[in-house]
Amino acid sequence: MLIPLILSGGSGTRLWPVSRKNLPKQFLNLTGHGTLFQQTLARTRHLPDLAPPIVVVTDDHRFLAAEQLREAGIEDATIVLEPLARNTGPAIALGALTALERDPQALLLVLPADHLISHEEPFGRAVEAALRLANDGWLVTFGIRPDRPETGFGYIRRAEPLGTDAFRVGRFVEKPDHATAEAYLADGSHDWNSGMFLFTAARYIEELGRYAPAMLDAVRAAHVTARRDLDFARVDAEAFTRVPDGSIDYAVMEKTDRAAVVPLSCGWSDIGSWSALWLAGEHDAEGNLREGDTLALDTRNCLLHSHERHLLAAVGVDDLVVVSTPDATLVAHRDAAQQVKQIVEELQRSGRSEHSIHRVVQRPWGSYDSLESAERFQVKRILVKPGATLSLQKHHHRAEHWIVVSGTAEVTCDDKVFLLGENQSTYIPLGSVHRLRNPGKLPLELIEVQSGSYLGEDDIVRLDDAYGRA
Incomplete structure (x- = not known):
């Protein structure tokens, strides 16, 4: 079986201010055809012998990934939560060990979740060519045929042919200067390093054990700690801190003698900057x-x-x-x-929140938009999805007023449970145990006015939560 392994751990700082830590670029609709994450899933749909995907995602983005999988009609994906960013080497190892639990012969198609591919037919043909090599024990990467002297990508130099549509990897090349990139474009023997791979899970684990045994041992130790948490496989954070940081290129691909490259022209972009998005867009x-x-x-x-x-x-x-x-x-x-990216770093140094969160914040139950705030009050527009429930909670420093704009709200306030309809309101006193639920089939929209001495999101004591955050 061919298992798509979707790597979705990026933070997306280079597309600020649209992409931010709490909503990175892979979960954004930047091209008008679904989010990049959903496009990545969709382009695997017509590949042969396809199995349900494995998604490796950070804990912060687990509900975004789950919701977008649901919107894409994929109900049987395995979502592995990566507690810390440790680069692609360990992330792929987590996916490979998970795949081997399903099938000792599993083939992995490793795809970053934030790339754009405009032409899917040549991508499919390249995957079929790579499958033949992977079944013969090769670790295959996909090299994008360059159409300009790009200094923002690493390159792969092709060596001798392996049949008609693949080559042995000569060497991996770091990001070049402009003159070198022009030379690569002219000689025709170098491709952009796409960060996409195809190999059997067992071969990757074998080569990782040969060239980066400390990394493999630490990932194995962390993988056995994984426990089921709602729809997620949660890896123990403390165990994962012992995993060395390292890319798949550095850990395996630059060292193995069984690396192959399949050249590919498919309208590819890593959408690594606003200028890259401009290049890829319709003008x-x-x-x-x-x-x-x-x-x-x-x-x-x-x-x-x-x-x-x-x-x-x-x-x-x-x-x-x-x-x-x-x-x-x-x-x-x-x-x-x-x-x-330097703007984002400066915002971080200044202690500002704009580097990490949007004014509109996504939650597993819906979203909220902070419309206005001052020293002792804050106004939010809250949207709750049909059937969704916020946590049972209380606040030590603020009271809240809720006004229903549309839909129906089921309100729990201490020992009372009651319904509110359009244009009705209620008051949640400071310290009261409360909960909001949308019992209807339409979205619930309400305005929340907070007042008190402290209005931060960390003044939430969750007593019970359907999403495991209590």
Whole structure:
């Protein structure tokens, strides 16, 4: 069986302010065709002998992954929670050990969750070519045929042919300078390192044990601690702290003598920056990529991205990235888009929250939008999905007023349980044990007004929770 192993641990800092720690780029709809995570799942659907996927995701994003799997119609995926970021070597090892529990002969198609592939037919043909090699014991990577002298990617130099559509890997090359990248493009023997792989789970574990035994031993020790938590396989965090950090390239692929590369031209992009998204997008007559409510006059070769209910207008500018969200706006030259990560680092050093969370925060039960806040009050718009329930909780420092805008709310407040409909409201006193549930078949929307001496999200004492957060 061919098992897609989807790596979904990225933090997405280079697409700030749209992508942030609590909602990274793989879970965003950046191209209008579903999220990158869902597109990754979809492109495996027509591959031969396909088994349910394994998804390796961070604990913070577990409900995002589960919800988007459900939206994609995939009910039988295995979701493995990676407690700490340890790079691709350990993440793939976790997936491989999980796959071997299903099938000792399992084949793994390793795919990052945040890549874009515009042409799926050549991708499918490349996978079929890689399958033949993987069944013969090769560890196969996919090399993207370059169409420009790109300095932001690593490269793979091809060696002797292995049949008509694959090559032995000559060597892996770090990100080059521009002159070297131009030489690679001219000589035609180097491909971009895509970070996609195909091999049997057993062969990867065998080679990892040969070249990085400490990593394999630590991942094995952590893997045996995995326990079932709702729909997730949760690996013990303390055990995983002993796992060395390392990429699959450094741990295995650069050392093994059984590395093969299948060249591939499929409209691939890692969407690693706003300029990469501009390159991959559909442009208007002036070369602009425009998303959301935008207006462009005498404007060329720009990326303009506006959030809901907000007009972004550009006049007389060229080669800019302008991205607007409810709480932050980015303006950058397209050539400087790789430096956006430095903005995120500066926000972190300054102790600001915009590097990690959006104004709209996703929760397993729905979402909330912080509309207004001051020293002793905060106003939120809360959306609760049909049938969903917030935790049974209390607060030490704030009281809350709830006003139903649409839908039906079931409210628990201390020893009372009652229903509220549209335009009805209630008051939750400080210290009261309370819960909110949507018993209906339509979304519940309400306005919450908080008042008190402290309004932080850490002033929540969960007494019971359907999502295992109590």
